[in-house]
Amino acid sequence: MSNEFNPNEQLCFRAETAKLLALNVAQIHSGMHEGESSIEQLGDSFQDLANFCMQVQSNPDSDQETKQLAANVLGQVDKAIVSFQFYDRLSQRLSHVQSNLSLLAELVSDNEKLESSDDWRLLRDKISASYTIETEQEMHDAILNGASIEEALSLFKRRLQESEGEQVVELF
Template sequence: MTDRNYSSSANSPDLDWSQVRETINMLTLAVAQIESTMKEGEQSVSELTESFTYVASKLSNLAESGKSLQASNTSDQESIIESIRGESEDIRSHVSNAIVAFQFYDRLSQRLDHVKRDLMWLSDVISTPDQLYNPSAWSKLQKDIASNYTMEAERIMFEHIMKGATIEQALEIYKHHFNKTLDENGDTSGDDIELF
């Protein structure tokens, strides 16, 4: 899959098995997780900025419509009221979108907590001599990490990194599967938000 030979062999170690290679794979995974989380964060912040700018503009339009309604004659009032209803519906829709974008921060926090937890587990393996040189300890670490993913895209990214994919390849795979889920479901909130 890649020109670097960092594929994990912890499940079936051979004479070439190395805890250094396993450590590199786990650190590569952490970097890929952080990178994908940050990219999604940038998109969410952009959506929030656009939503709040739009809502502020619409509120200004509503204030102007209210002033016009007070000063208008009866024949103009119906069109002004219809305009106010339309502006109000636009605001409601954009506030709903902003709420969804805010939910991203819950996911961001959860995913970064997972990276922290995984790095702590890695630290435990590396700092314990009888585990450091034991392929079964590395295999258990990988299985524990894989079992805690809530998104299919994360599981797939993990599998590819364990097979030796680069960060760029793993991110492209993640992006493809994340977008596929988004297209199929309309959102991924049910798949990746955990309640504590």
């Protein structure tokens, strides 16, 4: 299969756009799948390490210094496990992007939907309703209200800086 366009064929930009969107969806999906197994393995390893530390601490034959070292390691393991939250947020964001790109590909590949303001409005509504992380919704609103990508990213970075030092847990 050739990756080059045949100059004698008429190029359908909508079909090509839909194909490229589908390619991006597939790439996101495969990247997420690979990441999930790695994160699962790391989580399991940290859980095993935490269990070992708790066993050392509860063992009456362990000396006080060993118990203190186990407590310190357990504290670090707890911090690492909390830090894995980033992957949950990343995974959810990429899942939203994947879904939204699929919806957009479907819309641009259908002549009737492409010309329908109702279908475009429905797409926007579906995308907006899919966000469960507050910063995603804020970025969505900023872009749809005319902000540039740079402005929306700047808003996102400011929100991250504001929450640094706080233990913000976004439930999703």
